[in-house]
Amino acid sequence: MKSLKAFSIFLVTAGSLLFASTAFAGGPEVFTAEKCNKCHSVASAGIPAAKKPMQRDLSTVGVSHDAAWLAKYIKGEVGLPDKKDPTKEKMHKGKFKASDADLGTLTAWLATQKTPAPTPAPEEPDEE
Numbered sequence: 001m002k003s004l005k006a007f008s009i010f011l012v013t014a015g016s017l018l019f020a021s022t023a024f025a026g027g028p029e030v031f032t033a034e035k036c037n038k039c040h041s042v043a044s045a046g047i048p049a050a051k052k053p054m055q056r057d058l059s060t061v062g063v064s065h066d067a068a069w070l071a072k073y074i075k076g077e078v079g080l081p082d083k084k085d086p087t088k089e090k091m092h093k094g095k096f097k098a099s100d101a102d103l104g105t106l107t108a109w110l111a112t113q114k115t116p117a118p119t120p121a122p123e124e125p126d127e128e
């Protein structure tokens with residue numbers, strides 16, 4: 001009986017940990033979990049782009065777009081105006097596969113990104 005009790009305590013603990021990690025996943029976590037950082041940095045929030053550095057930094061994306069537009073854009077329902085051909089829209093390249101709840105968290109956070117990052121910080125040498 002002792003082991004059963006221990007096992008159920010384990011289940012409860014594991015369950016609450018799992019719950020906690022989904023409940024507290026914020027914009028930055030969704031951003032990296034959905035691999036947006038493959039192509040984007042958010043320098044103001046300290047998120048570097050994983051591959052090509054600063055391909056398109058989203059530090060000030062909240063200045064020109066609100067959360068509702070961002071959600072549509074990221075789902076591929078609207079595009080950015082095409083500067084060369086005003087009759088066309090440029091759709092986003094990335095694909096978003098996570099839940100609507102995650103999309104909400106992500107776009108609410110992105111919409112608050114309004115602070116230009118200081119000049120891209122050069123790789124700082126380790127002090128130690």
Ligand code: HEC
Pocket residue numbers: 031034035036037038039040056058061070073074080090091092093094095096106
């Ligand atoms: C495969 C590379 C790639 C991935 C992955 C990607 N993006 Fe993009 N994203 C782009 C490119 C390229 C543009 C610029 C498009 C243009 O100018 O038409 C862009 C533009 C944007 C813009 C508009 C920026 C502006 O200044 O108007 C937002 C917002 C954005 N991406 C968010 C995201 C989010 C959120 C994710 C993750 C779900 C993501 N992107 C994943 C390549 C990517």
